Amino acid sequence: MKEMDAAACKELRKKIYLTAEKGGLGHLASCFSCVEILYTLYHKVLHISKETLKAADRDRLVLSKGHAGLALYHVMALEGLMEEAVIDTFLQPGSHLGGEPCMRDLEGIEATTGSLGHGLSMSVGMAMAQKMDGLSARTFCILGDGECEEGTVWEAAMSAPAFHLDNLVVILDCNQIQKMTTVEETIGLTNWKEKWTDFGWLVKEVDGHDTDALEQVFKEENTSGKPLFVIAHTIKGKGVSIMENNPIWHFKLPNRKEKKVFLAELDITEEELE
Template sequence: MLSTASSAGREAYRDLEKRARVIRRHIVNMIAEAGSGHPGGSLSAVEILTTLYFGVMKIDPKVPDDPERDRFILSKGHAAPALYATLAERGYFAVETLSSLRRLGSPLQGHPDMRKVPGVEMSTGSLGQGLSVGVGMALGARLDHRYYRVYVLLGDGECQEGQIWEAAMAAGHYQLNNLVAIVDRNGLQIDGSTETVMTLSPLAQKWRAFGWNVVEVDGHSFSELFQALDSVAYAHKPTAIIARTVKGKGVTFMEGAVDWHGKAPDRKQREKALEELGE
């Protein structure tokens, strides 16, 4: 785990913060260029993805199909811009490709396609399915005597899907300690507040009831994310990390605004957002 106590640790955190800012700029630019997309839930997940891809996961962009690699599933597939920007910055494909988001013939579709984008482990977009596939991958690792971990990023609104809880029950039953579910708990979904649409609270207790190790963190704090992900190594059951986040994080006029779940900024809004996300 990175420590802020040393100068090397502080420098590492500063590097992650810079990467997160670059990824956010990519997200804004991509969606503005495409004229459509989902900025709110993409921006809320940036620190989570940055921590995983630049600090935690065992991966090699030069060998994206390495059988020993850790797996990541973006179950909330509408946040594809955040994943694409992270993969590009990590070296899976050229950063210049990002400007082709949602264009005809582009590999970067509105939702991730595992057949077209290096580093994408599952084609997602129909919510509720990612954790089930994660359970299958984690069981597969056990059967093949491999030691990779499977990380699944869930939307909190997505946790209203029954299939999530079927998968959670199976993971708890099989004590899949190589499976980590991270809930992007920004409190908003397309129709409004998650608690108004379908109450999720008490969310942590629900995961514990299904036999999971549960950690609650600030989803924008690298130190808390690292500490939570480090604790996975000592768990004897699957781990759920409930990451409290802000929808639209980093762009003030998008933060906490449900209207930015699925629309693109216009020219002036793009300029204002990029100014806020400047170096």
């Protein structure tokens, strides 16, 4: 992984934390889990720009695990697709920016998400429309592993291969943790590779924090005729040691003592926090 990318992702985590702290709430751990995924997609893969936000042949990204919205906003801002000033309004009175992406108020958000199990189905519709219109554009969808407990995920999982949507890419942010505990403890087996392969997808596995590996997997030509399912192995809370792999951080900000760790590990000064 290049130093530049690592630095950019560290800066993103810092900004995500500062915005959540300023707003007073945030799904930090879920955001930190998919920083590299979002960064790689917007910075290196998606054919999209400020000018082409509405172009019919743009690539689309749906954040099905909508609670990582804050990560999406900051990555979009980094790529010039959203004003930093808009992000400053996060959770402020009259704001158009909350914890879950909402397309009513924000240009560039492809789908309103928040209730889990919706994004992949909407992505199927988008990818289908791209095919109907003869476009070479792709639709990307970021799914949580806990989210796979929703039944509609599997309705969509069956239908995308049936419709031959090889322009659809699903990235499983596989951090193994949901709100209360681990995904494994909640639903037992988590053999995603076998499951999605059986459903008719081309499945690849990748280190979800390695931007080079992610880039490669997204750019490899898909000649299988199948939709692509990328299992991105990630760490929930990645980047702050006390938050990593601990479910209690699902929807929590650090207390005074914990804050010191955040500041130290994310290179944040006391002044920046104020």
